[in-house]
Amino acid sequence: MPAERSLRFEPIVHIDEALWRQRVMAQISAAAPASARLTLLSAPAGFGKTTVLAQMASQARQAGQQVAWLNCDERDKDPAMFASSLGAALARQDLGSGPHESLPSLGLSERIDGLQQPLLLCIDAYERASSPEVDGMMEQLAWAAPAKLGIVLASREPPHHHLTRLQLAGKLRIVDAELLRFNREEAMALLGNAMPAPAAAQMAAYADGWAFALQLLRLRASAGGQALPTLSRETSQIKIPRRQIFDYLANEVLATLPLALLEFLSDVAVLEQVNVAAANGLRERQDSLGFIRELTRIRPVAVVDEQSWSARLHPLLREYLIDALELAQPGRVAQLHLRAAQHLAQQGQLHEAVGHAVAGGRLDLGADIIEQAGAFRLFADEGEVRLRLMLQQLPEATLRRRPRLHLLQLMHQALEGGPASTLHEFERLEQQIRAADTPAEDPARFDLEIVRCTMLINASSHQLFFSPWSVLDQGIRLARAHAAEDERLLACTVSIEIWFLHRYGPIARCERRIREMEALSEHGAYTHNSPWIPMYHARTALAQGELARAESYIRQTLHQDDNFLNFRQDSLSQLVQALLGQLAYLRGELELAREHLAAVPSAQVRLLEILHGSHVELALCEFALGHAEQAMAQLQVARQLAFEENLPQLEVLAGAAELELLARSGDAQAYRALATRIKLDELWARAQEPFALPWVLVLALARARYFLHMAEAEAQAAAQVADQLESLAQASGQRLGELCALLMRARALSGLEPGRQQEAQRSLAQALSLGAQSAVVQSFIDFGAELITLLRSWLAGQDASGRATPELLWAQQLVQIWEQRFRERAQGAVASLLTPREIDVLCELAKDHATKLIAKNLLLSPETVKHHLKAIFGKLGVRSREEAILAARKRAILP
Structure with missing residues (x-):
């Protein structure tokens, strides 16, 4: 047999080094309808049809099936020639006629019907043979095919009416290019051995699943032995084989398209998303719908949504078309970009509009688009992330030449906790705007007054004693006066007020503002800022001690933020981690809390709430x-x-947190020196003024002062701190602050004269009620073994009738948690120092049990307990029970 003819009956590709497409083959086999004997792989050139078909053939042979293969050419449009070619392919498997025998379609069907063994018939490049007559032959063959026969066609064209009729009858399954497209895992597997993973990921995104492009990239990288570090077209290091890709596009994909469709593609190539309105606007014509419908013939080089009749061109196709158009008509691409900028700006697609203005060489137009859309007001409807990306498209010099855009830039920096220089730059810009010879109605002058409210966030980070209220009230009044013209003014200012109300209080007022913000957001459809609304609710719920509700709102924030894993707002994502860490800590889930708090980057956002979580709460954890x-x-x-x-x-x-931990550890010299150094007395006096300091500072100072008094055996002074904290917490609406104050009072009063014990028990009962409602664990544990002893005493005095109140159940659970932690800590910290029985005795000792009770609980004699206590004292270097407990704390044995 001549070599040319024999090549028609074997795959024209080698699959030894090809990526095995098991995912694709499995989905082809499972595709509906299951009873179909005929499968059509339909995709443009370069999507790996032949390779998949060859792998299916190889897999079939390995499974014991016979395989016949035919590569079609233009001669096969003649039905007699097609029948002859098919017969020749079958003859190679001893299933049909000889290579020179012409078979009519019916005779061929009869021959195939007599199959004794399973056969897979693979017909590649079917578009070369497709004609009404040949399609009719395939239709007859599909109807007559026995169960032992499977036929797979690979074609660059969509099915014609004969095959469509088969599909409707359930005799044909169609697999399009979307299935053949390489997914990310397959692309990374193909490129992984040729280049580093980051470069492979970039190239996989660039090729967008196109098998031909991926293979060329792999071959170029393997041959050059170099990584592909960037996708920038201007970077000389890039090694993407564009010329080969572009030649392939021109000769294999676009050559068959009508000239009018090619001209349409050239005009719309500047658009990432092609819809009818945008295409008509660019082309200044009204016939784009018909062209978009025609793009279905080159799927998925063009991905067409038939519901909206919009399309997305493959990035390689767009790049080729733009390059070709610029060579053919210099200046035309820039003109199209500017038309796109104007059209998209009118449609409210501002980020895309600015990008086109920049690509068209008109930075001034890009700046005008942002200003005309509202400048800083865009924070309300576009959101921080989209606005940041929008501004990043313009050079720094352009932003600084435009006062309104410079204000917008500074506003973004303030919201993200920028450095102190942000405030200085704002003050300099303010002087510049006021000194400018502009009319009073100059938009920059108005913007200045509203943006000043945002700058309060930055200013507050760099001042210990700070009051935002007068400036904020002035800004909000101005916004309300102009709200009828643009509600976004209120959305920008009310959100800042909510931030400071959460920081300082009162929480009740904060709830009212959140409801107002919800109404504004719903009315203005500010979807890009929607994740902040549940975050506001989460912070409120947390302050009120409703931990479950707070977590529910945080999860809602994550669900609503579509870009959370990619282009999320830094302050939002970090606040989410900080709050999740705080929730876990309060519940006593310490490992989880540490995981969340440690995940907050330490060198990015300078907002107090985030810094508190990433540094102070992490230390407490x-x-x-x-x-x-x-x-x-x-x-x-x-x-x-x-x-x-x-x-x-x-x-x-x-400083306050460190002082607390030193006092709890019993390091008197260190905590006394630190109290003097941070001026604790002066700070606590200032904290007594309502809303003078952020609530986290008030609470931290109260705890530091309380534990200092307790370490100095000044229980009465500690109780006074508890009373003061409770009053401040009630005024601010901080229920968790009230819980802390109640626990402080309970422990402090338990150390005073016997007459105060009943008052201590009442405070403890109130704390248990709050704790049971909120499921707070760690606040109780933080107050140490003494509070656990108080809990046991309270439990012993409860009604023996067996009525299980929430407070009773919570107290029992807390004691169990504390004992479990103690045993784990003791075994881990002193396993090499104390014997297991000595650890048991130490555990009982921490419960403040007497020797006889320890002996009873451990089934030991009192003399044996005394022997163990003596051994414990000796090993810990102490002389009394109290010193043993203190030493256990220093050694981190006690939780």
């Missing part, structure tokens, strides 16, 4: 886990950051 050294080191990092970045509120937070 480490301490609760028994890692006292790590906790102190973390607080030192926080204080150093506060010094370097001029963050006095963080400095006070870290």
Whole structure:
């Protein structure tokens, strides 16, 4: 047999080094309808049809099936020639006539009907043979095909009416290019050995699943031995084989398209998303719908949505068309970009409009688009992320030449907790705007007054004592006066007020503002800022001690933020992590809390709420886990950051937390020196003024002062701190602050004269009620073994009737949690020091049990207990029970 003819009956590709497309083959086999004997792989050139078909043939042979293969050419449009070619393919398997025998379609069907073994018939390049007569032959063959026969056609063209009729009859399954497209995992597997993973990921995105492009990229990288570091067209290091890709597009994909459709593609190639209105606007014509419908013939090089009749061109196709158009008509591409910018700006697609203006060489037009759309008002409807991306398209010099855009840039920096220089730059710009010879109605002058409210966030981070209310009230009044013209003014100012109300209080007023913000957001359809609404609710719920509701709102934020995993707002994502960490800590889920808090980047956002979580609460979490050294080191990092970045509120937070931990550890010399250094008395006096300090500072100072008094055996003074904290918490609406105050009072009063015990029990009962409602665990544990002893005493005094109140159940659960943590901590911390029985005795000792009760609980004699106590005292280097408990705390044995 001549070589040319024999090549028609074998695959023209080698599959030895090809990526095995098991996913594709499995989906082809499982595609509906299951009874169909004929399968059509329909895709443009370069999508791997032949390779998949060859792999299916190889897989069939390995399974014991016979395989016949035919590569069609133009001669096969003649039905007699097609029948002859098909017969020749079958003859190679001893199933049909000889290679020179012409068979009519019916005779061929009869021959196939007598199959004794399973046969897979693979027909490649079917578009070369397709004609009404040949399609009719395939239709007859599909109807007559026995169960042992499977036929797979590979074609660059969609099915014609004969095959469509088969599909409707359930005799044909069609697999299009979307299935053949490489998914990310397959693309990474193909490129992974040729280049580093980051470059492979970039190239996989660039090729968008097109098998031909991926293969060329792999071959070029393998041959050159170089990584592909960037996708920038201007970067000389790039090694993408564009010329080969473009030649392939021109000769294999576009050559068969009508000239009018090619001209349409050239005009709309500048658009990422082609819809009828945008295409008509660019072309200044009204016939784009028909052309978009025609694009279905080159799927998925063009992905067409038939419901909206819009399309997305493959990035390689767009690049080829743009390059070709610029060569043919210099300046035409820029003209199309500018038309796109104007059209998209009218449609409210501002980010895309600015991008086209920049691509068209008109930076001034891009700046005009942002200003005319509202400048800073865009924070309300576009959201911080989209606005940031929009501004990043313009050079810094352009932004600084436009006062309104410069204000917008500074507003973004303030919202993301920018450096202190942001405020200085705002003050300089304010002087510039006021000194400019512009009329009073100059939009920049108006923008200045509203943006000033946002700058309060930045200013507050760099001042310990700060009141935002007068400036904020002035801005909100101005916004309300002009709200009828543009509600976005209120959305921008009310959101800032909510932020400060959460920071300072009162929470009740905050709830009213959130409801107003919800109404504004719903009325204005501010969907890009929608994740912030549940976040506002989450912070409110957390302050009110409703942990489950707070977590539900946080999860809602994650669900609503479509870009959370990719282009999310830094402050939002970091606040989410900080709040999830705080929730986990309060519930006593310490490992989970540490995971969330450690996930907050430490060097990006300078907002107090986030810094508190990523530094101070993380340190408290480490301490609760028994890692006292790590906790102190973390607080030192926080204080150093506060010094370097001029963050006095963080400095006070870290100092107060460190003082608390030193007092709880019994390091008298260190905590006394620190109290003097941070001026604790002066700060606590200032904290008594309602809303003078952020609530987290008030709480941190109260705890520091309380534990200092308790360490100094000043229980009465500690109880007074508890009373003061309770009053402040009630005024601010901070229910968790009330819980802390109740626990402070209970523990402090339990150390006073016997007459105060009943009052201590009442405070403890109130705390248990709040704790049971909120499921707060760690607040109780933080107050140590003494509070657990008080809990046991309270439990012992409860009604023996067996009525299980929520408070009773919660107290029992807290004691169990504490005992479990104690045993885990003791076994981990002193396993090499104490024997297991000595650990048991130490556990009982921590419960404040007498010797006889310890003996009874452990089934030991009192003399044996005394022997173990003596051994414990000796190993810990102490002389009394109290000293043993203190030593256990220092060694992180006690939780």
